[in-house]
Amino acid sequence: xxxxxxxxxxLTAEQRQQLEADYTFRRVVELELDPVRGNFDAAHLKEVxxxxxxxxxxxxFDDVTPGEFRKPVADGLDWMKQRGYRPWTARFMSRIRAWTxxxxxxxTRRLKRPSPTSCAA
Numbered sequence: 001x002x003x004x005x006x007x008x009x010x011l012t013a014e015q016r017q018q019l020e021a022d023y024t025f026r027r028v029v030e031l032e033l034d035p036v037r038g039n040f041d042a043a044h045l046k047e048v049x050x051x052x053x054x055x056x057x058x059x060x061f062d063d064v065t066p067g068e069f070r071k072p073v074a075d076g077l078d079w080m081k082q083r084g085y086r087p088w089t090a091r092f093m094s095r096i097r098a099w100t101x102x103x104x105x106x107x108t109r110r111l112k113r114p115s116p117t118s119c120a121a
Contacts, residue, residue: 024052024055024056
């Protein structure tokens with residue numbers, strides 16, 4: 001990634017997400033070509049994580065620790081990743097409504113039905 005910023009923290013959330021995607025995409029492709037061998041245990045998971053995210057600390061992502069488990073939180077507290085969700089677009093919502101509408105038999109009466117013999121073939 002040629003235009004490496006001095007600190008990922010100076011970027012907007014969207015720019016930071018894009019930068020992370022640029023770095024990690026190449027590493028995921030490398031993993032497909034040369035996967036981590038061994039048992040599917042915690043050490044295996046940590047190595048997969050290390051390989052995917054290894055470039056991020058050098059790109060200003062100081063909060064990323066590739067190949068390490070997250071530090072435990074205090075008793076009684078839950079760790080939750082903060083994500084920024086975009087609102088659904090009107091087009092997407094109209095498609096959701098169309099998918100969840102109850103069936104309307106009157107609108108399907110004009111459809112051509114296949115003959116029973118063509119279905120059996």
